[in-house]
Amino acid sequence: MMVSGVRQNLLMLQPALRTLTHDYNTLKRQVRDFPGLLYETMREARDEFSQVVKHVQDTNAELLSKYRRELYLRKECHNQLVRLRGNIRVLARVRPITSEDGIGAGAQNVITFDQDDDGILHVTHKGKMQTFELDKVFPPGTTQDEVFEEVSPLITSCLDGYNICLLAYGQTGSGKTYSMEGTVANPGINQRALRLLLSEVSERSSSWEHHLSVSMAEIYNETLRDLLGSDYHSSLDIKMAPGGAGELYVPGLTQRSVRNMSDINKVLELGRRQRATECTNLNAHSSRSHALLILTVKGRETSTGICTTGKLYLVDLAGSERVSRSGAAGERLREAQCINRSLSALGDVFSALRSQQAHVPYRNSKLTYLLQEALSRDGKALLLLQVSPVEQNVNESLCSLRFGDRVRSVELGIPSRKIEQAGATVTESSESESPSPRGTRTTSVRKKLPASVRQRIGPP
Ligand SMILES: Nc1ncnc2c1ncn2[C@@H]1O[C@H](COP(=O)(O)OP(=O)(O)OP(=O)(O)O)[C@@H](O)[C@H]1O
Numbered sequence: 001m002m003v004s005g006v007r008q009n010l011l012m013l014q015p016a017l018r019t020l021t022h023d024y025n026t027l028k029r030q031v032r033d034f035p036g037l038l039y040e041t042m043r044e045a046r047d048e049f050s051q052v053v054k055h056v057q058d059t060n061a062e063l064l065s066k067y068r069r070e071l072y073l074r075k076e077c078h079n080q081l082v083r084l085r086g087n088i089r090v091l092a093r094v095r096p097i098t099s100e101d102g103i104g105a106g107a108q109n110v111i112t113f114d115q116d117d118d119g120i121l122h123v124t125h126k127g128k129m130q131t132f133e134l135d136k137v138f139p140p141g142t143t144q145d146e147v148f149e150e151v152s153p154l155i156t157s158c159l160d161g162y163n164i165c166l167l168a169y170g171q172t173g174s175g176k177t178y179s180m181e182g183t184v185a186n187p188g189i190n191q192r193a194l195r196l197l198l199s200e201v202s203e204r205s206s207s208w209e210h211h212l213s214v215s216m217a218e219i220y221n222e223t224l225r226d227l228l229g230s231d232y233h234s235s236l237d238i239k240m241a242p243g244g245a246g247e248l249y250v251p252g253l254t255q256r257s258v259r260n261m262s263d264i265n266k267v268l269e270l271g272r273r274q275r276a277t278e279c280t281n282l283n284a285h286s287s288r289s290h291a292l293l294i295l296t297v298k299g300r301e302t303s304t305g306i307c308t309t310g311k312l313y314l315v316d317l318a319g320s321e322r323v324s325r326s327g328a329a330g331e332r333l334r335e336a337q338c339i340n341r342s343l344s345a346l347g348d349v350f351s352a353l354r355s356q357q358a359h360v361p362y363r364n365s366k367l368t369y370l371l372q373e374a375l376s377r378d379g380k381a382l383l384l385l386q387v388s389p390v391e392q393n394v395n396e397s398l399c400s401l402r403f404g405d406r407v408r409s410v411e412l413g414i415p416s417r418k419i420e421q422a423g424a425t426v427t428e429s430s431e432s433e434s435p436s437p438r439g440t441r442t443t444s445v446r447k448k449l450p451a452s453v454r455q456r457i458g459p460p
Pocket residue numbers: 094095096098140170171172173174175176177178179283285286287288317318319320386
């Protein structure tokens with residue numbers, strides 16, 4: 001009876017056992033297949049994910065390329081507008097950190113750049129980032145060559161009879177002299193400009209005769225001195241040339257003809273030796289004067305007899321640092337005050353031009369008076385802001401950049417050049433940066449003046 005009961009139970013358990021065995025086998029299979037399944041699912045998920053990432057990347061690349069194209073077009077439009085309005089172009093060059101910056105928090109870099117826009121510069125100060133937009137920004141690694149390439153179209157336009165002015169502005173030690181003068185091995189804008197003009201003159205020699213002459217002057221404590229003459233200590237005056245055309249000249253300022261590189265190097269070396277340099281506790285070789293390299297180009301087109309005179313002013317301004325910062329006293333204090341006064345006179349000229357005032361106070365300083373023709377409606381100007389990258393100079397850097405920001409909105413108007421033909425002086429306005437004297441000119445004659453003495457540096 002009991003045995004039959006057990007058998008009965010066993011018989012009842014058999015289907016359950018079969019189900020269990022089946023389930024067990026199914027589970028075993030699933031466990032065996034699981035890694036493969038997992039791998040497959042993960043592969044599919046990864047493929048899907050990669051596709052999504054690729055799609056996002058493609059979209060990003062497309063957007064970036066559209067953004068860059070827009071940026072490029074915007075720059076082009078801006079440059080066109082700058083030319084049409086005769087805006088002063090403002091470039092900024094940030095020098096590398098040097099051993100003279102020392103170590104520690106004060107020597108930390110505070111300047112960053114925009115990878116996609118070469119006109120943007122960010123300054124971080126007290127945890128806040130300020131952004132400046134300029135016509136072009138040169139980061140610390142920029143070579144002298146690259147800087148020169150950017151300014152060369154402006155420089156060559158003096159061959160076409162324009163008055164051009166390029167000013168290097170910034171606090172002491174920010175690299176003004178490095179950019180303008182450079183070193184023997186790596187010359188700056190001054191030497192490169194003269195070299196370029198010589199080569200352009202020789203290229204145009206089949207149809208034009210050109211004569212290049214160089215003057216070098218220094219404005220020190222509001223006194224204009226000749227850097228190439230025998231009497232460095234005598235002070236020069238700026239005078240209005242007779243003839244009523246409102247042209248300026250500097251009686252007694254030496255002009256040296258230059259025909260080749262050897263002439264150029266001799267002239268530059270002589271001027272460099274004369275330049276007054278003094279020490280402040282900010283820069284051991286601080287230049288305490290404004291140095292001007294003035295190039296006059298007289299041209300004559302052989303077939304037509306048309307004559308042009310262009311003038312190029314390359315100016316290495318004295319440091320724009322505030323008096324309190326340089327720790328100056330006595331004679332150094334007087335120098336610093338004179339520098340500050342003439343730089344603020346420069347600022348006033350820019351302000352008057354910006355707000356299109358009828359009276360522009362050029363005569364408030366020797367510097368602005370001398371540069372009047374280039375800083376007026378008939379000239380073309382470019383400001384090269386020199387910027388130190390380190391924390392201890394951040395306030396001065398911000399001052400320079402704000403100054404540049406204001407200058408950028410100055411509109412000089414469409415530049416014009418004066419040409420002489422058959423005894424009459426004609427003023428032409430042109431909308432192109434550097435029209436070829438051989439090519440067709442898209443110019444319009446603005447006004448005709450009677451035969452007049454051309455503006456010159458040297459005796460009338
Ligand atoms: N782009 C640069 N690359 C390498 N060194 C540089 C650069 N710019 C400036 N320097 C170095 O920084 C130092 C200061 O430069 P520089 O004398 O040109 O300043 P500055 O603005 O003319 O000063 P100051 O107003 O006192 O005359 C120099 O030792 C110079 O060689």
